[in-house]
Amino acid sequence: MNQAIGVIDSGVGGLTVVHELMRQLPKESLIYLGDTLRCPYGPRSKEDVRKFTWEMTDFLLDKQIKLLVVACNTATAFTLNELQEHLSIPVIGVIKPGARAAIKATENSHIGVIGTEGTIGSKAYNQALSGIKSDLHVNSLACPLFVPMVEQGVLSGKEAEEIVEKSLLPMKEQNHIDTLILGCTHYPLIKETIQKVIGSQVTVISSSEETAREVSTILEFHNQLYNGLDTPAHQFYTTGEMGVFAKITESIFRESAAYFQSVTIKKAVIAH
Incomplete structure (x- = not known):
């Protein structure tokens, strides 16, 4: 089974990390969630950022990801240690x-x-x-x-x-x-x-290039790099409007992404 790499961000910025992951790990499937509805995270309280990050994380955990990239510097600063402590999969910040x-x-x-x-x-x-x-x-x-x-x-x-x-x-x-x-x-x-x-x-x-390199190293260490023949299937989710999200995604990847969806994510019960 080709489990995907999960990537979360407060909005569209983490797509720059996704682009580098695709370049360095072309066989891997990726699932991206950008919380554009509540972006930006920068002015928000630590507790709000922590809550939102767990909500995004839970959404991707339901999709059986094998590694999580927190492609948001604010979320990395406030939640990375906690995520690494509580999750059974590797978690990488930027x-x-x-x-x-x-x-x-x-x-x-x-x-x-x-x-x-x-x-x-x-x-x-x-x-x-x-x-x-x-x-x-x-x-x-x-x-x-x-x-x-x-x-x-x-x-x-x-x-x-x-x-x-x-x-x-x-x-x-x-x-x-x-x-x-x-x-x-x-x-x-x-x-x-x-x-x-x-x-x-x-x-x-x-940090995108170095982050992708770290993902590659960790997956290799855990013997989780995908070596099959299936074409990678990427999924892009946003909590907000599709318009600008789709436009910026296409400007980064120079093509239309195959799977876009606007979603509502569940409120996290922070008992982690």
Whole structure:
């Protein structure tokens, strides 16, 4: 039986992780759930994020997934340890892979991190970075306007550039970083605009590639990589409207995804 890899996110951002998983693990089936109805998670309380994350997780567990990717930095910051403790399947977040990729890339040990208010406030990236390498200089900045912009389908052009320019001004004024972590999986969808604003001298890091590599390593370790001949069957679910979700999915994958569905997920009883 070809059990799928499950991927959850607060909205469309985790599709960037799905795209990389498809590239690195082309035989694997994927099931994606984006909570676009309640996006963004960044301004929400830790308890709300925890509750929503468990609801998405329970939805995918019912589909017999073999591994869960929490492709949302805020959900990773607030719930990853709890999910790993209580679930019988492997659970991977996106923060530690992003931190490792940035440390590989930096030459002057000055790393910038941008993310939602929740992710930046949790200091999860600071802890992940210092846990790997202690002599780093880390500048963090919340960019609360980015996720709503992406969820509305504004990915480039004058409006996007103006919002990114204004949001990144404090980071640019410090002028020390040579590496910038996109600490939200929505941000790679506006990576070209961010790169243009922050400057070509800064390496912009998305955690997607490193996260997919970690998924591959863990599945291989557990002897769970699919080696059959069946064509992978991907499923995409959203809790909100299909329009923008479908449009962004098609812009990422350059084709229409085979299975789209808008769903209502059950309220979780947090007794995990």
